[in-house]
Amino acid sequence: MTLTEWLRDPNPSSRLQSRMAQSYLSWLRFRRNKLAMIGLLISVALVLMAIFAPLLAPYDPITQTLAERLQPPLTHGHWLGTDDFGRDIWTRILYGSRITLYIVLLVILTAPVAGLIIGTVAGYFGGWVDQILMRITDIFLAFPKLILALALVAVLGPGMVNAVLAIALTSWPPYARVARAETLTVRNSDYIAAVKLQGAGALRVIWGHVMPMCLPSVIIRVTLDMAGVILTAAGLGFLGLGVQPPQPEWGLMISAGRKFLFEQWWVATMPGLAIFIVSLGFNLLGDGLRDVLDPRSSGK
């Protein structure tokens, strides 16, 4: 029996098999969506780039070679050209993917978790706990995100960790809203009542039985938000408030190329293209995932 036959078996013999068959069906639906597949490819490529940057990069990202400064693309072994310090732009984009991925990972490991906890607690307990937590959430939602992030970085001081902190602090509220809405729909269901009758405490109910139900919606939002995180981080870098030179952060590279925009256009253009392609990839992926995992909002 081949793997596909095992997955397509109409009478699954184990829980694992039926679960796998479900995932397989989702995958088939996902695969039909060409744009989503492109998104997946781009995301995988980004991860590979980040992992194998030292192997793929022809030069060093930091070392300056002033003799080779501002070389146009496709010359002297620099297919994307060099910047004002003679550093190979392709090399810097490769290493920059590590920074981008690192920032995205840090944000999606913090903000959604915080939002999930706040949302489930508010939804599960209801009453004044809900009132207070949701008021706070609303206040943060009312803030223009980028400007709050700017003000926070201004206080904390520029740097990558602070930029991550500022982005995380401004991006948890939507997750809290999503998690609360999901919690409200499952709170009164029979299986929760059954768990409670068996003597489970609030913490156990929320952690073991409410949060897993919220995960799919939160995960969809995370994929759709990743592009936003990349754009905000690049914006902070561009303003000189995020990652500091000489690190090859993409936003920072654009800001360096701004000085020679009209004469040496490639210095600002290439890292911007990298940001654009990667965020487009995440957006396509998120869009496709939503169609597969959440048929309600598929726009069909």
Next chain:
Amino acid sequence: MTSADLPDAPPSHLGRLLRQVGKTIFTLLITFIGLLAVTFFISRVVPTDPVLSILGERATEAQIEATRTKLGLDRPMFTQFGIYVWDALHGDLGTSIRTKTPVLAEIARYFPATLELATLATILGTLVGVPAGVLAATKPGSIMDQVVRLVGLMGYSMPVFWLGLMGLLIFYGKLGWVGGPGRLDAAFDMMMQFQVTQYTGMVLIDTALSGNWDMFANAVSHIILPASLLGYLSMAYISRMTRSFMMNELGQEYITTARVKGMPERRVIWVHAMKNVMVPLITVVALSYSFLLEGAVLTETIFAWPGLGRYITDALLVADMPAVLGGTIVVGAVYIGINMFSDLLYRLADPRAK
């Protein structure tokens, strides 16, 4: 027993409306105070001492003490916050460290430029986005639908500052179709101060009102690029939402009825369905307007646009916290205001929401 206790008496339309407005204003006030609590918190954890930044390093003990008292820094935190809220509600957002002028007065000078840009961008975005979304919804899965979807997603994925730089590079640097950074050419910029009455602070309106059409044309050539780029971003959002609202309406039974009666498709879509799509669209357009106020921060630095975003980023670079936080409060307040206003409009426009 008052009339309010009678269960069957439906509250009058006006009464309901007033209660709605009252509730909205209350929420607005709470949210605004929350906003102030956040900026207050930020301003108090800021590592630079506000007293030293005013007096300089060589101030005497007595001077420091006097300034602390003057600024109210010797009072309990809670009182300080009370004073902070009171001042903010009375339009006192502190004094800029850099220029020594009241922050609100400065913002009043910078704000019209941002407003002009964001308004024009929203108009452009709506004019293109709504028809695009409708076209995509009428033929789901078609080439047109795919194009609208892809163009929209590209707008979501574009770093706005990079888009601005590319726009400048192509349309100003290479093609020379539009004016460069700034609101006017340098020559006109000088004239602006002497020959044009500043009615609104918005160059397009002021020059038009003064009948100075040369200058108006120059202002158009400068604003058209940043406004189109920001308009593209809001178009991405508006077209996407319009598509999903329209899809939703077209599945309703009243649409089938209209079609069965033999009504021309154009009328079904643009009159019958559109009427219902308009209601949620109000919220979407308002939201995109408030996004643009934010997107303006990065765009304005690229286009040397003397607006609020540029004011905030310039202040950031010299750590002028009162100016940064004052700008944050104003943008936040406008943001809250727009959202509440659209919420109210929504309730008025949709009879089911009453």
